[in-house]
Amino acid sequence: MLKGLVVIDRERCKGCGLCIESCPFGVLGFSGEYNSSGYNVATMVQPEKCTGCAICAQGCPDVAIEVYRLQPQGAKEAA
Amino acid sequence: MSQLSTQIPEGYVKVFSRPRSLSDAKYTYCPGCHHGIIGRLIAEAIDELGIQERAVGVAPVGCAVFLFRFYNVDFVQAAHGRACAVATGLKRASPNLIVFTYQGDGDLAAIGTAETVHAANRGENFTVIFVNNQIYGMTGGEMAPTTLPGQRTVTCPEGRDVKLTGHPLKVSEMLAQLDGPVYITRQAVYDARHIQMAKKAILKAFRNQAEGKGFSLVEIVADCPTNFQMSPVEANRWVVEKALQYFPLGDLKVKED
Amino acid sequence: MSRVLMRGNEAIAEAAIRAGLKCYFSYPITPQGELVEYMARELPKRGGVFLQAESEVAAINMVYGAAAAGVRTMTSSSSPGNSLKQEGISYLAGARLPAVIVNVMRGGPGLGNIAPAQGDYFQATKGGGHGDYRLIVLAPSTVPEAAQLVMLAFDLSDRYRVPAMILTDGMLGQMMEPVELPPPVDEATIPEKPWALTGAKGRPPNVVRSFELEPRKLKEMNLVLQETYREIEENEVRWEEVETEDAEILLVAHGTVGRIVKTVVRQARKEGIKAGLLRPISLWPFPYGPLRRLAERVPTVLTVELSAGQMWEDVRLAVEGRAKTPFFGELGGVVPTPREILSEVKKHVPA
Numbered sequence: 001m002l003k004g005l006v007v008i009d010r011e012r013c014k015g016c017g018l019c020i021e022s023c024p025f026g027v028l029g030f031s032g033e034y035n036s037s038g039y040n041v042a043t044m045v046q047p048e049k050c051t052g053c054a055i056c057a058q059g060c061p062d063v064a065i066e067v068y069r070l071q072p073q074g075a076k077e078a079a
Numbered sequence: 080m081s082q083l084s085t086q087i088p089e090g091y092v093k094v095f096s097r098p099r100s101l102s103d104a105k106y107t108y109c110p111g112c113h114h115g116i117i118g119r120l121i122a123e124a125i126d127e128l129g130i131q132e133r134a135v136g137v138a139p140v141g142c143a144v145f146l147f148r149f150y151n152v153d154f155v156q157a158a159h160g161r162a163c164a165v166a167t168g169l170k171r172a173s174p175n176l177i178v179f180t181y182q183g184d185g186d187l188a189a190i191g192t193a194e195t196v197h198a199a200n201r202g203e204n205f206t207v208i209f210v211n212n213q214i215y216g217m218t219g220g221e222m223a224p225t226t227l228p229g230q231r232t233v234t235c236p237e238g239r240d241v242k243l244t245g246h247p248l249k250v251s252e253m254l255a256q257l258d259g260p261v262y263i264t265r266q267a268v269y270d271a272r273h274i275q276m277a278k279k280a281i282l283k284a285f286r287n288q289a290e291g292k293g294f295s296l297v298e299i300v301a302d303c304p305t306n307f308q309m310s311p312v313e314a315n316r317w318v319v320e321k322a323l324q325y326f327p328l329g330d331l332k333v334k335e336d
Numbered sequence: 337m338s339r340v341l342m343r344g345n346e347a348i349a350e351a352a353i354r355a356g357l358k359c360y361f362s363y364p365i366t367p368q369g370e371l372v373e374y375m376a377r378e379l380p381k382r383g384g385v386f387l388q389a390e391s392e393v394a395a396i397n398m399v400y401g402a403a404a405a406g407v408r409t410m411t412s413s414s415s416p417g418n419s420l421k422q423e424g425i426s427y428l429a430g431a432r433l434p435a436v437i438v439n440v441m442r443g444g445p446g447l448g449n450i451a452p453a454q455g456d457y458f459q460a461t462k463g464g465g466h467g468d469y470r471l472i473v474l475a476p477s478t479v480p481e482a483a484q485l486v487m488l489a490f491d492l493s494d495r496y497r498v499p500a501m502i503l504t505d506g507m508l509g510q511m512m513e514p515v516e517l518p519p520p521v522d523e524a525t526i527p528e529k530p531w532a533l534t535g536a537k538g539r540p541p542n543v544v545r546s547f548e549l550e551p552r553k554l555k556e557m558n559l560v561l562q563e564t565y566r567e568i569e570e571n572e573v574r575w576e577e578v579e580t581e582d583a584e585i586l587l588v589a590h591g592t593v594g595r596i597v598k599t600v601v602r603q604a605r606k607e608g609i610k611a612g613l614l615r616p617i618s619l620w621p622f623p624y625g626p627l628r629r630l631a632e633r634v635p636t637v638l639t640v641e642l643s644a645g646q647m648w649e650d651v652r653l654a655v656e657g658r659a660k661t662p663f664f665g666e667l668g669g670v671v672p673t674p675r676e677i678l679s680e681v682k683k684h685v686p687a
Contacts, residue, residue: 005091016111016304016311022271039110054095055271061115061311062106067095068087132537137401138545147543153533155404156545158427161397164389168401169533171385172359172409176535194397197390 004052005068008042012064015039019056019065025049028056098122100131104148109216111311113301113318114142116268117210118149120278121179124285125152130177135169137162141183142216160191163198166205177288178205184225185215188250195250202259202293206284209250212301213322220306224248227325232306247325251298255331262287262295263332269302269318273328292334300326342515344479344508345370348412348438351483353378354520355490358407359385361398365417366450367506368440372412392417396424396437403433404544406532408490412438414506415456416447425499426465429561430546432531434493436486437471438502440509443669451669452507454591457646460503461620468558470565472500472572473619477595479513485617487518492572494527496564503619505642507592507671574617575626579605583612585685586634586659587677588627588651590616593640599674600681607678609685619647627654636660636684640677643667660684 006027008019013035019042020028029045044050052069087093100122108114125131131152138146140159147154157165162180170178180187187195187209195207214232215221221234225247229238255263262284266277277299284295300322302314309317342350349371352360360375372388379386385402389395395411402409413421418439428435441456443449458464460473472492476482482504489500533542548554576594579601580586589597594615604611614630616623631637637659639648648663655661664680666672 005087007087012105014110018111018311018315021312021315052094057095058271058274059116059268061108061110061112063097063101063115063119065095066093066097068091069094070090071092133535135405135533135535144547147541147545151536151541153536153541154543154545155401155533156431156543156547157400158397158423161393161400161424164394164397165401165404167387167394168359168361168398168403168409169405170401171387171398172402172405172407173534176405176533193390194394197394 002047002050003070004050005047006044006050006056007066007068009064010035010041012062013039013041014062015041016061017042018059018061022059023056024053025051098126100125100134100151102149102151106149107145108142109305111302111304111314112142113212113268113299114210116274117208117277117299117301118146120274120281121181121208122150123278124281127282128285128289130285130289133175134177134179137166137169137178137180139180139182139186141186143181143183143210144217146181160186160189161194162186163191163194163203163207167198167203170203170205174204177285179208179285180205181208182210183216184211184213184223188224188248196254199254199294199296200257200259202261204288204291204293206288207294207296208281209296209298210301211298211326212303213247214303214306216303216306227321249326251296251331254296260294260296260332261292261334264330265298265300265326265328267300267318267323267328269315300328339514339516341512342479343370343510343512344482344504345440345510346374347479347483347515347517348486348502349374349378350517351486352410352436352490353382353384354518355487356408356521356523356526357384357410359402359409360411361387361389361395361402362411362413363389363392363395363417365414367442367509368412368414368438370509371438371440392420393424396421399435400424400428400431400433403428403435404431404533406529406534408526410436410438412440414440414442415444415453418456418459422459422465425471426467426469427546428499429469429471430467431544432497432561433499433544434497435499436489436493436502437499439504441503441505449669450506452505452592452642452671453669454505454593454642455646456503457619457641457643460501461622469561470498470620472496472498472568473503474500474574475503475591475617475619476508477591477615479508479511480515482508483515483517487521496568498564498568503591505592569621572618573621573623573625575623576615576617577626578613578615580612580614580630582610583634584610585612585636585638585681586630587611587613587638587640587681588616588647589613589640590619590647593642596672596674597640597677600677603674603678604681609681611681622650622654624650624654627651628656628658631655631658634659636662638662638664638681638684640664640672642671
């Protein structure tokens with residue numbers, strides 16, 4: 001199972017690439033797919049490396065990224 | 080985004096998502112623009128302090144002219160530069176509101192200098208978020224009061240000549256000299272660590288207001304990829320390598336009681 | 337307080353407080369200094385906010401903020417200061433915010449002087465700032481009337497969500513007269529303002545703005561303003577007529593000049609000249625209809641004002657060639673005597 005997971009809102013993403021640049025593990029890259037505004041949307045290209053650190057989401061200017069983390073059994077969901 | 084969340088396999092918990100005070104509207108900013116990050120930090124601060132139902136934003140003129148669309152809080156649109164005067168009227172009329180202005184460098188540091196300085200000097204009990212991106216974004220990349228020496232803009236195409244147009248205006252340093260403000264700080268949002276520091280500053284600026292302490296201003300040194308004619312990644316680097324040389328980060332005034 | 341001797345500036349201030357004024361912002365300027373001073377002294381004692389702004393630009397924008405919060409708010413100034421407020425007034429009008437603006441006019445243009453004048457008529461009644469908007473403009477001729485009109489200005493401004501202006505001059509501002517002040521308004525009777533910024537609690541967020549990028553939507557916002565203006569023109573035209581029934585010459589004058597002309601009408605009548613007066617009280621909406629009806633039977637309509645003929649343009653629009661429309665004006669803060677006006681009247685009536 002992946003430790004972390006990011007979900008990128010395709011329609012919010014403007015393909016600026018800041019998330020790709022900021023990810024310490026090279027998880028993200030351009031998808032080569034374009035949204036309805038014509039932006040090349042970012043995606044997880046190496047999902048297995050994601051730790052769910054949320055550095056990408058912190059620096060996403062369009063608040064287009066949700067981040068999930070695999071929780072050990074019994075832990076509660078964060079607010 | 081909730082429809083996306085349903086694709087998440089079991090066992091995962093959400094550790095980052097859009098703050099509640101941010102509306103569903105898409106930002107109107109250009110790709111890579113720091114406005115979006117700063118806007119989110121404000122929404123997070125509003126959520127964390129539980130003040131959404133008494134927050135009122137004062138939207139500026141400039142790239143953030145649509146600010147009122149992006150939040151689930153009451154908003155008033157101010158004339159260019161007048162946000163601090165409008166906020167003064169709002170807050171004096173209804174002291175229970177949590178009032179914040181959001182202004183760029185043209186708005187706050189050129190046309191609205193007088194309103195800003197006097198609101199700060201009176202110690203008006205509201206919060207100012209000042210986005211210093213060293214250029215006029217909305218009108219097409221003209222020279223700002225904060226444009227760096229030698230920086231090219233459409234109205235100083237050969238680069239800013241300080242002999243002709245003066246030096247970048249250091250608003251936070253100026254305001255920190257006054258007795259009125261309680262908190263003047265300069266932050267940036269070019270990486271996750273600084274984003275967290277900026278968030279703490281914004282939280283403090285709102286908390287000061289909620290506690291009735293007085294005027295707080297958070298300056299954020301930001302970028303403008305479009306008008307710098309750079310990629311978002313290059314513009315981000317510009318902030319670190321160029322802008323921060325002129326606008327060093329840190330607290331300029333913290334008045335503790 | 338029953339009948340008291342008050343200066344015009346003070347009566348305006350006291351009436352505003354009695355109208356439920358909560359926030360007053362202004363910058364000092366002559367000849368309305370007593371108004372600011374009165375507010376500084378009285379308003380905080382009576383639960384309101386007085387704040388001396390760093391400029392008239394700031395003052396009108398503070399008014400904009402306080403109006404957005406839903407309270408009764410006011411600013412005052414004199415001509416040069418009022419010019420600085422035009423930007424903010426346009427925004428108030430565009431955002432449909434109620435507020436009362438007092439302009440105690442002085443001689444212009446530019447720095448001019450501090451003597452009484454009526455040279456801001458165009459600025460007050462035709463927009464003043466940018467865009468298609470109007471203010472409700474009320475012009476008192478006596479100190480008691482000033483007090484009444486201030487209270488009316490707050491009511492009309494709230495009812496229509498249109499900023500209202502009291503347009504007067506240094507003569508009235510400085511003049512002392514006995515005033516019967518109206519009792520304070522019952523604040524429960526002030527209309528609710530569901531659009532005001534009180535925090536988005538249990539309702540969607542309210543947004544106060546004049547901004548709309550989409551042309552069709554901005555047109556719609558403008559049409560709302562225009563409909564409101566038509567409604568005001570329908571319901572809120574105010575004027576006074578003196579000896580107009582059998583008048584052979586009708587004088588038109590507003591504010592303090594209207595008061596001087598009353599004396600002129602009395603003297604003319606003594607000398608056998610059938611003079612009458614129409615004194616517009618609402619300069620906008622201007623009493624076009626009443627004036628037009630009088631012009632059907634009065635051969636001469638003489639406009640008298642302390643300007644080069646600003647209201648005169650509205651008089652001619654009303655008369656539309658039905659009568660002769662001579663003009664007598666003074667400039668630079670010079671106030672004509674009743675005798676001077678009377679000799680002007682005599683030029684236009686058969687000997």
